[in-house]
Amino acid sequence: MKILVAVKRVIDYNVQIRVKDDGSGVHTDNVKMSTNPPDDNAVEESVKLKESGKVKEIVAISIGEDKAQESIRKALAVGADKGIHVKADSYIEPLGIAKILKKIVEKEKPDMVFLGKQAIDDDCNQTGQMLAAMLSWPQATFSSKVNLKDKSVEIVREIDEGLETIEVNLPAVVSCDLRLNEPRFASLPNIMKAKKKPMEQLNAKDLGLDLTNRIQQIKVEEPPKRKAGIKVANVAELVSKLKNEAKVL
Amino acid sequence: MSVLLIAEHDNTKLKPFTLNAITAASKIDSEVHVLVAGANCENVTKEAASVPLVKKVLLCDSPNYQNYLPENLAPLVTKTAEKYDHIVASANTFGKNFMPRVAAALDISQVSDIIKVSSPDTFIRPIYAGNAFATVKSNDKKKCVTIRPTSFDPAEKTGGSAQVEKIEAVDVPNTSKFIKREETKSERPELGTARIVVSGGRGLESGENFKLITDIADKLNAAVGASRAAVDAGYISNDHQVGQTGKVVVPDLYIAVGISGAIQHLAGMKESKIIVAINKDGEAPIFSVADYGLEADLFKALPEFLAELNKLNTIQK
Numbered sequence: 421m422k423i424l425v426a427v428k429r430v431i432d433y434n435v436q437i438r439v440k441d442d443g444s445g446v447h448t449d450n451v452k453m454s455t456n457p458p459d460d461n462a463v464e465e466s467v468k469l470k471e472s473g474k475v476k477e478i479v480a481i482s483i484g485e486d487k488a489q490e491s492i493r494k495a496l497a498v499g500a501d502k503g504i505h506v507k508a509d510s511y512i513e514p515l516g517i518a519k520i521l522k523k524i525v526e527k528e529k530p531d532m533v534f535l536g537k538q539a540i541d542d543d544c545n546q547t548g549q550m551l552a553a554m555l556s557w558p559q560a561t562f563s564s565k566v567n568l569k570d571k572s573v574e575i576v577r578e579i580d581e582g583l584e585t586i587e588v589n590l591p592a593v594v595s596c597d598l599r600l601n602e603p604r605f606a607s608l609p610n611i612m613k614a615k616k617k618p619m620e621q622l623n624a625k626d627l628g629l630d631l632t633n634r635i636q637q638i639k640v641e642e643p644p645k646r647k648a649g650i651k652v653a654n655v656a657e658l659v660s661k662l663k664n665e666a667k668v669l
Numbered sequence: 670m671s672v673l674l675i676a677e678h679d680n681t682k683l684k685p686f687t688l689n690a691i692t693a694a695s696k697i698d699s700e701v702h703v704l705v706a707g708a709n710c711e712n713v714t715k716e717a718a719s720v721p722l723v724k725k726v727l728l729c730d731s732p733n734y735q736n737y738l739p740e741n742l743a744p745l746v747t748k749t750a751e752k753y754d755h756i757v758a759s760a761n762t763f764g765k766n767f768m769p770r771v772a773a774a775l776d777i778s779q780v781s782d783i784i785k786v787s788s789p790d791t792f793i794r795p796i797y798a799g800n801a802f803a804t805v806k807s808n809d810k811k812k813c814v815t816i817r818p819t820s821f822d823p824a825e826k827t828g829g830s831a832q833v834e835k836i837e838a839v840d841v842p843n844t845s846k847f848i849k850r851e852e853t854k855s856e857r858p859e860l861g862t863a864r865i866v867v868s869g870g871r872g873l874e875s876g877e878n879f880k881l882i883t884d885i886a887d888k889l890n891a892a893v894g895a896s897r898a899a900v901d902a903g904y905i906s907n908d909h910q911v912g913q914t915g916k917v918v919v920p921d922l923y924i925a926v927g928i929s930g931a932i933q934h935l936a937g938m939k940e941s942k943i944i945v946a947i948n949k950d951g952e953a954p955i956f957s958v959a960d961y962g963l964e965a966d967l968f969k970a971l972p973e974f975l976a977e978l979n980k981l982n983t984i985q986k
Binding site: 431433434436437439446513514515518540541542543544545546547548549550551552553554556557558559561562574577578579580581582583584585586587588589592597598599633634635636637638639640641642643646647648649650651652654655656658659661662663666668669 | 738739740743761762763765766767768769770771772773774776777778779780781782791794795796797798799800801802803804805806807808809842844845846847848849850851852853861865889907908913914916921922932933939942943944945951956957958959960961962963964965970973974977978981
């Protein structure tokens with residue numbers, strides 16, 4: 421079997437986001453970037469399936485500026501076999517990303533596409549589902565357990581009420597939750613080896629797709645700040661404040 | 670102009686967040702129609718029809734929709750969407766699962782997780798885990814929108830009598846199969862809708878010590894939450910997690926105990942009306958969002974807190 425795993429390069433999750441004064445977005449210059457956390461889980465799960473012998477080949481794809489290749493190299497360093505970088509210099513909405521992925525899927529013909537359930541920058545939570553719909557494939561979103569069978573995959577999904585188990589036919593799109601696994605770190609020798617793995621380069625513009633963004637970002641602003649609170653001296657004062665001042669007890 | 674809202678339910682009852690989504694839908698346009706797709710869901714239909722803000726209920730009763738598999742539900746919504754300008758659902762695991770499939774089928778760029786309706790085509794949505802708010806305008810003719818339920822008040826439940834129209838099921842692809850759902854059963858209120866939430870973090874030091882949290886939660890009729898650190902350490906199960914990767918909660922009172930206040934946790938609770946932090950580290954970031962901070966050892970403070978609460982006799986249920 422073959423897996424296509426999609427990774428996105430985003431502002432690192434430990435970075436405190438700073439909104440630009442002109443409302444045009446957030447500061448990204450000199451800010452630490454890394455692979456979107458649940459995409460790391462998607463890579464890890466693909467590698468585990470390869471180690472189990474069920475999967476033969478893993479192709480890692482990223483769409484974005486040249487530095488998106490860093491996320492592909494990271495995937496190659498932990499076990500992906502080949503990289504595809506689709507160059508795009510400006511932001512593309514999930515709808516456009518799904519169209520690009522569809523094009524690549526048609527060419528690479530994977531049995532499954534793995535990706536993170538959501539990117540931590542635009543927080544859209546759309547790409548996997550859109551891709552599945554465009555391909556008329558089933559989907560398993562927010563997956564926290566993957567049991568790959570011959571012609572299907574059984575998935576435990578994280579839902580608001582608890583857990584749901586479903587089985588979807590292959591080919592399928594699987595979006596990964598952070599609880600799926602613990603992503604491994606790449607060893608130095610493997611990072612060096614990854615540099616020799618093949619990396620195909622394409623340009624989003626050349627794919628013949630309508631990638632026009634439909635959503636206009638009018639402004640980005642800081643969320644309203646909470647008023648500075650007070651420190652109370654002891655439990656009795658806390659309870660008294662909650663009852664008499666905040667009136668929540 | 671009219672809005673098609675996809676109801677979330679369990680085939681017996683309407684899920685509470687559908688009422689919040691109805692409020693949001695009514696801010697887009699007053700002509701709110703609700704699609705109830707499920708199996709033997711007459712009661713859900715009745716509940717939806719009695720919401721005064723709802724003008725019409727579309728009922729599609731078929732075993733195909735019993736477990737809301739997105740492969741089955743999305744084609745029905747896509748077909749029904751022909752007559753509507755907006756298609757909306759809650760931005761919870763229900764709406765997030767099927768709505769992008771509808772948007773893709775209609776070649777629409779979905780607007781996810783809105784917290785405010787500025788106009789029928791302009792919305793505010795949090796990005797970067799709520800560390801920034803983006804105002805966005807959708808230039809698609811038809812719009813697919815998911816709504817953060819906790820940002821809108823629930824609609825009145827009774828008093829309406831909307832017309833119910835039955836619609837036909839559409840073909841399903843038979844590519845996916847529902848096996849089971851294990852719902853976390855709890856005597857306590859649900860985390861997402863509770864008026865009070867008491868959360869514990871790594872500072873609790875063990876799963877057994879979470880009893881200090883649950884005792885207070887039971888006294889206050891509150892839901893129990895946890896930080897990701899506490900979940901990862903195995904003190905408590907996943908479904909209690911509050912934060913960017915867990916649940917976003919907006920209770921009247923949020924009590925954070927032994928939680929340092931990582932960005933990822935703050936993203937899930939900082940819109941709460943009143944926040945209390947109890948932590949022995951006076952420099953912990955949680956204090957920067959707390960209305961009332963108590964710098965104290967939680968193992969001493971929590972029993973005292975419970976004793977003080979027991980003295981009060983005005984606790985609202």
